Amino acid sequence: DAKTTQPPSMDCAEGRAANLPCNHSTISGNEYVYWYRQIHSQGPQYIIHGLKNNETNEMASLIITEDRKSSTLILPHATLRDTAVYYCIVRAIYNQGGKLIFGQGTELSVKP
Amino acid sequence: DGGITQSPKYLFRKEGQNVTLSCEQNLNHDAMYWYRQDPGQGLRLIYYSQIVNDFQKGDIAEGYSVSREKKESFPLTVTSAQKNPTAFYLCASSIGREEKLFFGSGTQLSVL
Numbered sequence: 001d002a003k004t005t006q007p008p009s010m011d012c013a014e015g016r017a018a019n020l021p022c023n024h025s026t027i028s029g030n031e032y033v034y035w036y037r038q039i040h041s042q043g044p045q046y047i048i049h050g051l052k053n054n055e056t057n058e059m060a061s062l063i064i065t066e067d068r069k070s071s072t073l074i075l076p077h078a079t080l081r082d083t084a085v086y087y088c089i090v091r092a093i094y095n096q097g098g099k100l101i102f103g104q105g106t107e108l109s110v111k112p
Numbered sequence: 113d114g115g116i117t118q119s120p121k122y123l124f125r126k127e128g129q130n131v132t133l134s135c136e137q138n139l140n141h142d143a144m145y146w147y148r149q150d151p152g153q154g155l156r157l158i159y160y161s162q163i164v165n166d167f168q169k170g171d172i173a174e175g176y177s178v179s180r181e182k183k184e185s186f187p188l189t190v191t192s193a194q195k196n197p198t199a200f201y202l203c204a205s206s207i208g209r210e211e212k213l214f215f216g217s218g219t220q221l222s223v224l
Binding site: 034036041042043044045046049087100101102103104105 | 171
């Protein structure tokens with residue numbers, strides 16, 4: 001599975017859009033990009049995933065560059081409850097190994 | 113409500129003692145996983161199971177053991193061979209090869 005690189009921390013003002021970047025320059029053609037977030041002392045929560053097209057759901061939008069080497073998670077109107085660690089993960093959809101490898105993630109602080 | 117239940121929320125281990133962490137899911141998911149998280153770190157995979165009566169080692173399986181006798185249950189035993197067991201343990205499940213993981217709320221294990 002390809003490795004990912006994320007900034008260790010970011011700040012965002014409440015009500016503004018939070019844009020969280022992720023680099024995955026070694027991504028393969030059959031690997032998806034997944035985003036999870038973890039609020040302190042809780043289990044991670046799935047946010048969104050995509051292959052090459054941009055995706056949107058009720059929580060966020062995922063923008064993947066045309067070369068698929070990087071992506072951005074967008075929280076359109078960040079609230080204080082969005083303060084969490086955000087993990088970007090890439091892996092093959094039919095990975096026989098069953099592994100999902102989490103890196104260090106980005107700690108997002110949403111401030112009033 | 114469907115979900116994953118981990119118990120207990122807090123657990124203390126004495127020197128030389130084995131302890132077992134419970135993980136139960138009623139989502140009818142095929143695959144189940146155990147992760148370990150140390151303070152300020154990402155998640156590391158301990159064991160995973162794709163089907164009943166089968167499981168594979170993850171990246172840090174030494175000092176741990178699991179069983180998968182029922183689809184709903186995937187208990188993790190932290191043995192006395194695990195010299196640094198203090199960590200936050202997370203159980204997760206997914207539908208077969210579907211990569212959207214659902215996590216439990218975690219168990220904090222500490223050594224007395």
